[in-house]
Amino acid sequence: MTYRTTMTRDAVFRNTKTWYNLPGSGGASPALLEFCRQYAGNKILDLGCATGNYCLALAKMGFSCVGADINEDYVRAAKERGVEAVHIQDGLPFADKSFDTVLLFEVLEHTADPERLLLEAKRVAARRILITVPDCGGFEQLAGAGLTYHHFLDLDHSSFFTRPELESFLGRNFERFRVFEKEPVIFAAGFPWLLRKGISLLYRLGLLKPRLFFRLYAVIELGERGADGGVE
Numbered sequence: 001m002t003y004r005t006t007m008t009r010d011a012v013f014r015n016t017k018t019w020y021n022l023p024g025s026g027g028a029s030p031a032l033l034e035f036c037r038q039y040a041g042n043k044i045l046d047l048g049c050a051t052g053n054y055c056l057a058l059a060k061m062g063f064s065c066v067g068a069d070i071n072e073d074y075v076r077a078a079k080e081r082g083v084e085a086v087h088i089q090d091g092l093p094f095a096d097k098s099f100d101t102v103l104l105f106e107v108l109e110h111t112a113d114p115e116r117l118l119l120e121a122k123r124v125a126a127r128r129i130l131i132t133v134p135d136c137g138g139f140e141q142l143a144g145a146g147l148t149y150h151h152f153l154d155l156d157h158s159s160f161f162t163r164p165e166l167e168s169f170l171g172r173n174f175e176r177f178r179v180f181e182k183e184p185v186i187f188a189a190g191f192p193w194l195l196r197k198g199i200s201l202l203y204r205l206g207l208l209k210p211r212l213f214f215r216l217y218a219v220i221e222l223g224e225r226g227a228d229g230g231v232e
Contacts, residue, residue, distance in 0.1 A: 015155050016110060020050040020074055028057035031183060032105055032132060037061065039219055041100020041127050048107035049085055052078030068092065097126040104131045109159045119173065122222065131218040135181060137162040138212040166216050176221035184210030
């Protein structure tokens with residue numbers, strides 16, 4: 001019973017301080033890699049890199065990527081995988097505007113002072129900051145059906161953003177940014193396979209419109225793009 005209880009708890013309540021060191025803990029999200037492909041400059045800082053999944057995937061796509069994380073075990077594992085990664089404690093050990101783009105993928109919700117971290121990202125980024133956070137809007141609708149977002153079950157979340165809250169938060173320090181909802185939540189998991197396929201097709205054709213989304217994406221513009229694609 002103890003083994004089963006531990007296994008179930010670990011599967012449901014994810015401890016992000018150790019989870020990325022577990023076998024099969026997941027890789028880089030194709031959706032977030034596409035986000036980078038569309039908006040990132042060549043030189044990237046992955047702030048909150050964990051064990052380096054995104055640094056490795058982005059390197060294969062032709063980007064130059066450095067990782068940074070407060071978790072020393074993760075940084076050690078990233079280095080063992082060949083990632084250029086640094087352990088951080090207070091500020092970032094980089095000069096101003098050292099990177100074209102800083103990534104904050106699923107990071108702001110884990111820190112007690114997200115504004116401080118965001119200002120450090122602003123300092124070292126020359127062109128853009130790309131952010132994703134769990135979309136915490138609409139959880140009341142899920143609760144009404146006895147459901148919740150999986151990301152609500154992370155053990156160390158300090159902040160929970162809806163779209164208006166994220167826009168207000170970013171607006172305190174930035175003039176040019178946009179926030180959009182991505183990765184729609186489709187209620188089809190409990191239906192038979194054929195019905196799931198039909199429901200998914202209706203969403204793809206636009207005949208059904210999603211009302212809930214798993215993540216919020218944000219693009220913060222810092223520098224002007226020159227005629228040659230560089231930062232002015």
